[in-house]
């Protein structure tokens with residue numbers, strides 16, 4: 001970890017579940033093959049790729065999913081100069097994309113020292129990164145305009161507490177976006193893969209990367225946590241059902257080619273959206289995004 005990275009986590013106080021997560025995400029890239037960011041060079045490559053795509057196409061993440069994430073983030077109407085906290089930021093890709101698209105300023109926290117070290121070592125947008133626990137944010141009340149958290153709430157031992165912490169650090173008028181796997185993924189591409197392989201093929205979701213399907217939330221469940229923490233205008237948007245997830249996994253990068261041909265992109269988009277509309281309306285999907293506002 002580079003000098004200057006501030007670490008607020010006392011790893012001796014983590015419970016068993018948090019320790020399991022911590023061990024997965026805090027592996028040293030040089031010694032283990034586990035972290036997604038795969039070491040400083042890979043982290044730099046991914047950060048640059050993400051930034052290029054955010055600048056050229058306005059996507060939050062470099063995939064078809066990124067199109068939906070952009071639309072949902074637009075619902076929060078981020079303004080230039082507003083402060084964004086990314087809870088479980090890993091190497092800061094979402095913060096960088098938001099910097100590029102909206103001109104926001106970013107702070108990222110993650111309890112993986114390896115991730116925060118990599119984010120700090122290559123920090124093209126000048127964000128601030130800290131090692132911290134999502135359940136105990138070392139942040140004063142009402143500090144941020146926007147809080148985002150992608151793929152983290154399913155990794156924490158107490159999701160209600162995490163939502164309360166997020167609500168606490170939001171300013172009045174602040175907005176939150178949480179992205180997480182959907183508990184009911186019936187009809188999704190991953191569901192079909194599991195069913196047709198007799199549950200053996202789970203795309204590594206089970207256990208790998210600290211995923212435990214039993215802990216996945218449903219959209220109404222997360223909505224109730226957000227409302228319980230005092231947030232209003234709560235909404236959930238199911239994404240990545242059958243076709244878009246298939247598209248992202250079987251033709252990665254094809255979305256960028258399509259985006260260069262807006263009319264073709266709009267036609268393909270209409271087809272995929274139509275095909276996924278019924279399961280999504282019923283709350284079935286591989287993942288969902290939840291948004292809310294603090295009064």
Ligand SMILES: C[S@@+](CC[C@H](N)C(=O)[O-])C[C@H]1O[C@@H](n2cnc3c(N)ncnc32)[C@H](O)[C@@H]1O
Pocket residue numbers: 018021025026087088089090091093094109110111112115132133134135149150151152155156209
């Ligand atoms: C699946 S990764 C997602 C990373 C990033 N948000 C993204 O979308 O690429 C989950 C991240 O959550 C972090 N994490 C898990 N539990 C955490 C906790 N209690 N506090 C802070 N970060 C946590 C992990 O270290 C890891 O970087």
